[in-house]
Amino acid sequence: MQISARGDYAVRAALSLANAYPTLMSAQAIAQDQDMPRKFLEAVLADMRRAGVVRAQRGAEGGYTLSQPPGDVTIGQVLRAVDGPLAGVRGMRPEETHYSGPARNLPNLWVAVRSAVREVVDEVSLDEVISGKMPAHVRKLTARPDAWHPR
Numbered sequence: 001m002q003i004s005a006r007g008d009y010a011v012r013a014a015l016s017l018a019n020a021y022p023t024l025m026s027a028q029a030i031a032q033d034q035d036m037p038r039k040f041l042e043a044v045l046a047d048m049r050r051a052g053v054v055r056a057q058r059g060a061e062g063g064y065t066l067s068q069p070p071g072d073v074t075i076g077q078v079l080r081a082v083d084g085p086l087a088g089v090r091g092m093r094p095e096e097t098h099y100s101g102p103a104r105n106l107p108n109l110w111v112a113v114r115s116a117v118r119e120v121v122d123e124v125s126l127d128e129v130i131s132g133k134m135p136a137h138v139r140k141l142t143a144r145p146d147a148w149h150p151r
Helices: 005-020 027-034 038-050 075-083 106-121 126-131 136-143
Strands: 054-057 063-066
Touching (some): 005 027, 005 038, 005 126, 038 054
């Protein structure tokens, strides 16, 4: 799975908002908190607002906040808000792919990959990332000897 710059910025912005919840934060404050360009962040926040992950309040005392408590917002929700579906194959959903011959069972693998990604990002909340108290199955994945080594 490739996390785009938009996805990375969205998750980091959401974590800043979760840490401040329910207080409003300006885009400038989030950008400074996470050391990211404000203009790009504003576009990401706009996508998150349209998806209902954050809400915005205009005015001198305005800013952004999460639409729900941080324990109710998953990393998967944030990623989908800015990048769409988590797993795609040439622009299609995994279950929409069809192959013949030796590749005929490949859709099963693509669906399994999507399921595995969901098992992590849809079951970890912003609160859990901030606290470091992630679900046992996620901790188990990061504890594998090869988990931190590139391939």
